[in-house]
Amino acid sequence: MTPAGSLLEARALHKAYGPTPALDGADFAIHPGEVVAVMGPSGSGKSTLLHCLAGIIRPDSGSVRYGTHTLTGLSDARCSALRRTDFGFVFQFGQLVPELTCLENVALPLRLNGTKRKDAERQARDWLARLEVDGVAAKRPGEISGGQGQRVAVARALATRPRVIFADEPTGALDSLNGERVLTLLTDAARDTDAAVVLVTHESRVAAYADREIVVRDGIARETAGAA
């Protein structure tokens, strides 16, 4: 790992859930425009690492630095504000708000940031078109397929033009064809916007879309041999 010039950097992260350690001195760094795959078996601590990096949970010890901010030292409100403006998220099942239309779902992070509704929806429509799901804009998540839903979720993650996108098993619920399409769209869009992507997965074919791979095992993150 080369922390110099990194956008997001974690050092010596420790996190335990009760007596069970999830992270045991994990280090991590990611640069702008970089796609890093975080791999590891189930229960190894990959999602915990992602949540710590995104400021969703606080590590028991260690630090996370984002640009000039030390996330571990920020208040909950500041962390939330940072997530609204600088981070984007994609989860395994999309987690779209079921009562909102796909367009409204994509516009939601923008509106949470204070963008006016019409402007937010215009931008959301552009992102839906870019992710090739503009046809489902008026539909609700329950009315579209899993692949379409995940693309809408990617559009939602990209809508605020975040500097870091956290994707936790983004293709875990999709067939391989749909999964590949979603990953292609996600990584292409991220590179176009110079966003870094933290891609948590346990599938090696997903990791193939990354510039680097980090393996988490027993709470310790190690860069794989031959990584860039």
Next chain:
Amino acid sequence: MTLLRSRPHGERDTTVPAPPPAPPRTGPARWARDLAMGMRFAAGGGREGWIRTALTAAGVALGVAVLLFCASAPTLMNAWHGREKARENLGQAHPPPRSDRTVLYAHTDTVFRGTAIRGRLVRPDGAHPPAPPGMRHLPGPGEMVVSPALKDLLAAPDNALLRARLSSYRIVGVIGDEGLKGPRELTYLAHSDALSELTGYRIDRFGKSWDPRPLTTPGLVLVIMTCVALMTPVMVFIGTSVRFGNERRERRLAALRLVGADVRTTRRIASGEVLFGSLLGLLGGGALFLAGRLLAPSITLWDINVYPSDVTPGPLAALLITVLVPTAAVLVTLVAQRGVTVEPLGIVRNRPPVRRRLWWRVALPVAGTALLVPMAIRPGPIDDPLATGCLAGGSTLLLFGVTALLPWLVDRVVGRLRGGPVTWQLAVRRLQLSSGPATRAVSGITVALAGAVAIHMLMTGSQAGYAAAYAESGRVPQISLWGNGASWQQTERLLSALRATPGVTTARGLLDANAGRMPTPDHDTDRDLPGIIGVGTCAELRKVAHLPSCRDGDAFVTDGHRDSGTERGLTPGATINLNPPDASDEPVPAPRPWTVPPSARAAQLAPLQDGHRLYYDLLLTPSVLDTNRLTRPSVEALVRFDRDTPDAVEHIRNTAARIDPTMMEGSSIDNPHDRQYDGIRTTIFIGAVVTLLLIGAGLIISTVEQLYERRRLLSTLDAYGTRRATLGWSVLWQTALPVALGLALALSCGLALGSLLLTIIGSDVIVDWPVVAGMTAIGGGVILFVTALSLPPLWRMMRPEGLRTE
């Protein structure tokens, strides 16, 4: 030797095969087994299971208690009336002859500072008089027995005037429960040697053959609407509570399907889970009822106050409640499972989206209105069974119609909402997707509030009618007194005493008696209306008539017959009968002739302050006629007083009681209806508030349940950096929208129903706006209450734990 022996080729297996599994039990046995299994799940289902069981039990307990109280109403009224019947005898058609076992009896009811006190005087004719219930024997001369409540009232330090009124009698005992209508009744029974056949009547027993009037139509409508308004929210609450933890229950049922249970079995098991809570609720409801009825002595509604033992439901009603309420809870569960198929790998919701149709929802209130409007347009008798049915049916349909209209209204209104801030959008979209749970809970508010507003209007209108009548009658501060009159001298004593009473400004009075034509062979006087003779000094006579001149010995024939349109034959020089028949079935009494002085002059009755005239045919000065010849003369006095003199009315009552305790009073000073209606209105208001809180509790349950089901989504939104306040406001709007629509609908319906009912009973339509505003405010309070209590679980669920998949 080996234990295993190989079977030679070709040899048939002659061993007995293992018996096939026992065929599944069917019918009641299977039901019992599955229900028992469900009950075991409910008892051992962890925290959620216990919460659901507790909520179901609470709902059922409330329902059972409400129904048991409602079912106790007939028994309660029978007991209340029964005690009144057993102790009373207001005269026998054929008075018994005086004997060792008879007693002279008179009522001496009075009022003290607006509170009615029942009084009875007795004077036994012999040594073995009958005694009313609640006492072993009648009190001795100058003694009285009192109810516990009156004893307390008499003992209160600021009630000296009441003590003075009853000072002729010494308290020697307390009347037992069986001699009282209720524990707070104010009553006494005193032995007065002054009681005579003139002032009392002879009886040989206590207890009367009298049947209480059946419940009047407004009363019946009140009872029905109260039941509907109370039970609907309770049923809604039960419906909400049995749905609590549905997601986890469905997962459990799916697991049961995986191990071989069929769909019907899972439904029976689900029913068993609810049945457990229902049975607990049944016990809780019974306990609540038993505890609640202990409060009966402290409650007075419509002047009815009873003992705890009176609050007892009929056995059939109790049995029906015991069976039907738990069954209803189970049915609600089964209805909630409509369109849901529990499959081994999960739940299949095969219920198509409900399209809410308007026609049948409108049909209910329209039918209700159609039943009520004709009665409002053409007011007629409302006490016949048909009218009662129309009133009760119309009111109930209108109330239920509101419940049916609400989901449609919420769908339509919410469906048209667009735009707005994110918080609003999240709430609106949520309601657009599924407004069922919120609407279901709010429909309880709607019925309860509409019913409460309508009942309140009914009460306010009736109360205002009485208040206006009393205000008009009581415009002049006066009190009229009447009683048996022995002689003019006694009447004069009464008037003098009254004039000397503190606060009295004027007092006037005459001695009255009936007189009629003398019977002749060709004229039967049985059906003649008697004329009225008034005896008094010139000064008193001038207060009722314009006299040309007057001195003792004068007589006057008035122009009263012009008012009545009937000439009574009381003319100068005519011989009249001073003992006329009283139009009863008694034998015609012997005539008592007396000749009207031929010198009697004409006089004109004077109008009173209210424009009416007191009716007299003949006015006599005292020396014209020996008043002992009159039949059952009475004294009537009108006393005016100064409102500013403290307790002037009580002083007047004391004076009258001192002269003649059996004297009766007519006044518009104390409006008893205010007290009655205030009690009812307060009770309704409290009931509405409790109902709203109950609905609030139901709303909290459904909101928290919904939040729990969306915990992963909430965690995701939190990951996105969504502010807590954003989702908090969203929950507020999500609660506020249906509640606001429900309130609007409830108020419209309540006001319409109240107006119709008031028009039907012939009262002015009066809206008690402060109450309407109060209920609306409470509805608003419920919104805030629900939101406030939903926030802690909302924030707990906005945690990253929800994102963890491993």
